[in-house]
Amino acid sequence: xxxxxxxxxxxxxxxxxxxxxxxxxxxxxxxxxxxxxxxxxxxxxxxxxxxxxxxxxxxxxxxxxxxxxxxxxxxxxxxxxxxxxxxxxxxxxxxxxxxxxxxxxxxxxxxxxxxxxxxxxxxxxxxxxxxxxxxxxxxxxxxxxxxxxxxxxxxxxxxxxxxxxxxxxxxxxxxxxxxxxxxxxxxxxxxxxxxxxxxxxxxxxxxxxxxxxxxxxxxxxxxxxxxxxxxxxxxxxxxxxxxxxxxxxxxxxxxxxxxxxxxxxxxxxxxxxxxxxxxxxxxxxxxxxxxxxxxxxxxxxxxx
Numbered sequence: 001x002x003x004x005x006x007x008x009x010x011x012x013x014x015x016x017x018x019x020x021x022x023x024x025x026x027x028x029x030x031x032x033x034x035x036x037x038x039x040x041x042x043x044x045x046x047x048x049x050x051x052x053x054x055x056x057x058x059x060x061x062x063x064x065x066x067x068x069x070x071x072x073x074x075x076x077x078x079x080x081x082x083x084x085x086x087x088x089x090x091x092x093x094x095x096x097x098x099x100x101x102x103x104x105x106x107x108x109x110x111x112x113x114x115x116x117x118x119x120x121x122x123x124x125x126x127x128x129x130x131x132x133x134x135x136x137x138x139x140x141x142x143x144x145x146x147x148x149x150x151x152x153x154x155x156x157x158x159x160x161x162x163x164x165x166x167x168x169x170x171x172x173x174x175x176x177x178x179x180x181x182x183x184x185x186x187x188x189x190x191x192x193x194x195x196x197x198x199x200x201x202x203x204x205x206x207x208x209x210x211x212x213x214x215x216x217x218x219x220x221x222x223x224x225x226x227x228x229x230x231x232x233x234x235x236x237x238x239x240x241x242x243x244x245x246x247x248x249x250x251x252x253x254x255x256x257x258x259x260x261x262x263x264x265x266x267x268x269x270x271x272x273x274x275x276x277x278x279x280x281x282x283x284x285x286x287x288x289x290x291x292x293x294x295x296x297x298x299x300x301x302x303x304x
């Protein structure tokens with residue numbers, strides 16, 4: 001595999017349809033822009049449609065002739081997820097790439113419209129439901145991929161707390177975020193296992209390292225101060241942060257169940273490479289249980 005992989009290594013994407021959640025800003029925007037530059041038909045699936053339209057216009061300015069549309073999607077509402085999925089199925093007979101990028105990080109205690117803790121509900125359950133509702137559009141397409149964005153945070157005070165998934169007894173934003181990002185990985189691994197008897201679609205995960213994005217706005221103040229002090233040494237640009245996602249989505253050498261992140265020390269920055277997730281993320285018993293609980297909470301079952 002290429003060592004210093006960049007967006008120049010993305011193969012041509014003409015005639016491929018990519019749905020990117022949270023694509024109006026940050027990593028999602030850079031991911032969408034790079035795919036459009038290689039010829040993909042890109043759908044910006046975003047909560048704020050007006051911001052999505054502005055992002056689409058910026059991509060069109062940067063990439064003349066880009067085929068970019070906007071789809072309203074609020075991952076914190078299962079009703080919105082179902083409506084968006086139905087509209088996407090109607091608009092696109094095939095989907096080549098579903099990139100589950102959108103997310104929230106270190107938010108104060110709050111819940112989604114369905115009563116789920118916001119980080120778990122948005123980062124995991126919203127994407128779980130969206131994937132299940134769109135998968136029928138990917139399964140017939142050779143080379144199709146579901147790419148879910150996790151984080152180095154999946155290692156930090158992280159576990160799947162089945163006894164209090166929604167943090168109703170007590171709430172701590174850092175382990176709650178860790179749970180949601182650990183769930184993203186466990187979802188990827190379990191989905192790949194269910195796809196393993198098919199030769200068309202694979203599930204892959206990626207993480208951006210420490211990228212300078214709007215997600216940092218809820219970071220606890222002591223950590224925010226520390227990061228700002230050493231920012232140039234730790235944080236990388238959104239363009240670099242998007243590369244592991246783009247590699248997971250487009251590199252012909254990628255295999256189902258793999259995980260991509262930056263190559264630098266601590267996986268905080270650098271060019272994308274194949275990395276390892278935590279030992280806990282590979283616990284198949286927990287993966288199975290999380291999948292069953294997620295189906296129950298969302299009411300979404302998968303055609304695999």
